Amino acid sequence: MGEKKTTTGGGLGFYKEYVAGMNAGLATVAVGHPFDTVKVKGLYRGATSSFLGMAFESSLMFGIYSQAKLFLRGTLPDDGPRPEIIVPSAMFGGAIISFVLCPTELVKCRMQIQGTDSLVPNFRRYTSPLDCAVQTVKNEGVTGIFRGGSATLLRECTGNAVFFTVYEYLRYHIHSRLEDSKLKDGYLIDMGIGVLTGGLGGIACWSAVLPFDVAKTIIQTSPDKATERNPLKVLSSIHKRAGLKGCYAGLGPTIVRAFPANAAAIVAWEFSMKMLGIKRD
Template sequence: MGESSGYKEYGAGLLAGVATVLIGHPFDTVKVKLQKYNTEAHGIKYKSGLHCAARILATEGVRGLYTGATPSFIGVAFESSLAFGIYSQTKRALQEGAQSSEPQAQVIIPSAAFAGAIISFVLCPSELVKCRMQVQGTDSLVPTSSRFSSPLDCAIKTIKTEGVTGIFRGGYTTLLRESIGNAVFFSVYENVRYRMHLLLKRGSLEQSYLTDMGIGILSGGLGGVAFWSAVLPLDVAKTIIQTTSDNSHSRNPFQILNSV
């Protein structure tokens, strides 16, 4: 693969990140509210994701589902671009000279974990702002006087009250989630894609753009399921760490999960 293909991967990752936020942000808003309030002893209790979504629509309208979308667009777009670009370039460097095209765990796992560790530095501040915006809806226990008027207001107030390090609250947990999650995602993604292309060749089926897109959707979808199955508990801990107003609150994800 030529050098230009590396830039294509960064560009493709950027577009994928934008599409992810457009389609997935309402689900993410529901997820964050469930993680925040259904784990607190005296918080709001939602019966289900559907109940939570209905409450948001009833109190805030459709816009409520897209609360915190701006930092999410910035974070996820750059995260996706960097994840695919860094992963692809690291993988090429590690498998240089390798004869087999079959996915190799000793190449995929370190490449993906490294990409995940790098992107966690971009994701942590954007996700902190996103999560704080998402949990302060009219359905929450956050007093009106303490609410943020915009993502920028949230970032500025966080830095003023907690210092520059405050914007990186939950950084260790984000790094763990992204390193482990990306290693799982790309392992599943690469193997499913490789096996499906093998099946196509053996079946002598004509490979077309639609076939290729279908394989991409299936392998990416299964990779996504594997990602969240592996790291969802860490994501719960991250949401709690980033949205708590108590500066003395534990930032150890394992302590938090134990208390949950």
């Protein structure tokens, strides 16, 4: 069930994990991007970089997570979810994809805030995501495009560990109940389980890491090159000024987005794996 070995038929079949992950990423952006931009305005502004970044990021995340689980499980029996396998696999994948997400999200955030005239003067406007990236490197150096990297790393490692733990345990126990009740698996049942487990996993994830995301956004969109880049210090400053509520700014829209976006990701991932012949059960 949730933690049984994933098989791809041997040979070079491992690439299928990454294709399935890419499809999950595309589904995530298609469903979640409009909700995400509620926090910073501009609906689909910055969507191009989001689609490209998320497709690549999810391909890596789901692929690395699946392969790492296989490696860590080794010859252990398939007797249910194991946190000692799920957590390090998810954190390893999160650490890798943080290097992809940091620059793409910096571009997305800076493009999005241009939807609010009072925040961005005309002379600092970007004509496209590429222009934003080029101007950032030109004005802030190569390290500028990775501004917010520490916050992104903390968010991705923690968030993915929470997400996959909740997802795997829920999926395992729901399937166990279905087997006990003699219900047969079917497309609609699998999709419903995917919606529930992915959605609740997403809510748990963002409830745990939203403060890191708040710190990241502040660090990446600040016009001051000398702005504090330590996410813990940024959060400490926010807490002193606005309390816990300030650290969870945008919680409502984020939770509203988290369920459908992550539900879509899991449904797309699991459906893609089935179509590609990857067996998990």
